Amino acid sequence: MxxxxxxxxxxxxxxxxxxxxxxxxxxxxxxxxxxxxxxxxxxxxxxxxxxxxxxxxxxxxxxxxxxxxxxxxxxxxKIDKMKEIDEWLEQYRKIWESRFEQLDTLLSELKQQENMR
Amino acid sequence: MxxxxxxxxxxxxxxxxxxxxxxxxxxxxxxxxxxxxxxxxxxxxxxxxxxxxxxxxxxxxxxxxxxxxxxxxxxxxKIDKMKEIDEWLEQYRKIWESRFEQLDTLLSELKQQENMR
DNA sequence: CAAGTATGCAACCATTCAGTTGCATATGTC
DNA sequence: GACATATGCAACTGAATGGTTGCATACTTG
Missing domain, CATH: 1.10.10.10 (Winged helix-like DNA-binding domain superfamily/Winged helix DNA-binding domain)
Known part of the structure; x- marks a missing residue:
């Protein structure tokens, strides 16, 4: 401000x-x-x-x-000021990490199904 | 490219x-x-x-x-493309984290000196 | 199929921007 | 203190930008 x-x-x-x-x-x-x-x-x-x-x-x-x-x-x-960009990016980081976790979960489930054959 | x-x-x-x-x-x-x-x-x-x-x-x-x-x-x-900004920011993140660690180390040393009195 | 809706593009305009040129001020050196 | 160096600012220029207007095309609806 x-x-x-x-x-x-x-x-x-x-x-x-x-x-x-x-x-x-x-x-x-x-x-x-x-x-x-x-x-x-x-x-x-x-x-x-x-x-x-x-x-x-x-x-x-x-x-x-x-x-x-x-x-x-x-x-x-002023390295601290660069954090402002990081803070703005945080909202998107959460999204791509969330999607990565969803993919990871899906892969685990697929592997489990594979092991049950 | x-x-x-x-x-x-x-x-x-x-x-x-x-x-x-x-x-x-x-x-x-x-x-x-x-x-x-x-x-x-x-x-x-x-x-x-x-x-x-x-x-x-x-x-x-x-x-x-x-x-x-x-x-x-x-x-x-395309959330993946946002990572390009994150990757660019990584070089600065390392700097502010490094400085934070230096500050942390300094604080620890000061505390140790305080405890020796 | 006519009319409505969704959407993009070209042309235009006013503003902003990036780089250059010219110049002024402050500090350092001999 | 004359000269050199460091630095910023104003004015200028050409290019880029963001928004508007007008219009065209594609899809939907009744």
Whole structure:
């Protein structure tokens, strides 16, 4: 829940944030180690400003945090925020696990019938 | 990996498919029970054609399948495809679980030190 | 079989988006 | 302190997107 909504603040949710392949790649890059915009940009063929734009979006979605050290800014992945996707996925995980269990039960019953012959 | 890319076929990946709130709502709607476009559209304030468009996108991304019965088409969620998101999330799950274990270990050590006083 | 119902697609429109260019500000170095 | 480096933002552009309107096709009903 955000305190307020501006025309550009928090206008995207986390799913919109990860929809872009470049942003997913940035997330993967900084997953284990915070990195600076220049260090991140070195891994892409686009401009540094394009990467900076993506970092702003990820920051607005609270997926990353900034940590300034002199003129360098370190962007760190807020791993806890990724749990929001996991929590959303939980409802579907229950469904596919439920179906897997149903299949497992069916297979067991079929095996039992097989053994009774 | 798709066999080929057309200007509109499979041009979105599953993350782009779930980026739109309406499509996520459609997914939730048909998660347990296949539904027809009209039945789905009854839950939204947009036009039936807008819903139809979203269903096409979800179909192209292999998130749903179609099952025609007379003039009615039943759209069913391909729950297995949702695992693709889970698989992508696995790399981050390992990170937050690892950090949780590190925290747990630290707490245990602190408790041991507490007991030695 | 005419009328009703279900459904998708093309064209259009306004908005959003991703990347680029240009520029400004802040920090570090020599 | 001049110069180099790090970084973000505004403006622009072309492409993509989501919703609407109009229309066509297929199936159902009376």
């Amino acid at each position: 955000v305190a307020y909504l501006c025309p550009f603040d928090m206008k995207r949710d986390i799913f919109q944030a990860i929809a872009d392949p470049t942003r997913r790649a940035i997330i993967a890059l900084i997953a284990l180690q915070a990195m600076t915009p220049n260090a991140i940009a070195e891994n892409f063929h686009t401009t540094r400003q394009a990467v900076s734009k993506h970092l702003r979006i990820l920051t607005e979605c609270e997926l990353v945090t900034q940590e300034q050290k002199g003129r360098e800014i370190y962007y760190r992945l | 798709v066999a080929y890319l057309c200007p509109f076929d499979m041009k979105r990946d599953i993350f782009q498919a779930i980026a739109d709130p309406t499509r996520r709502a459609i997914i939730a709607l048909i998660a347990l029970q296949a539904m027809t476009p009209n039945a789905i559209a009854e839950n939204f304030h947009t036009t039936r054609q807008a819903v139809s468009k979203h269903l096409r996108i979800l179909t192209e991304c292999e998130l749903v399948t179609q099952e025609q019965k007379g003039r009615e088409i039943y759209y069913r969620l």
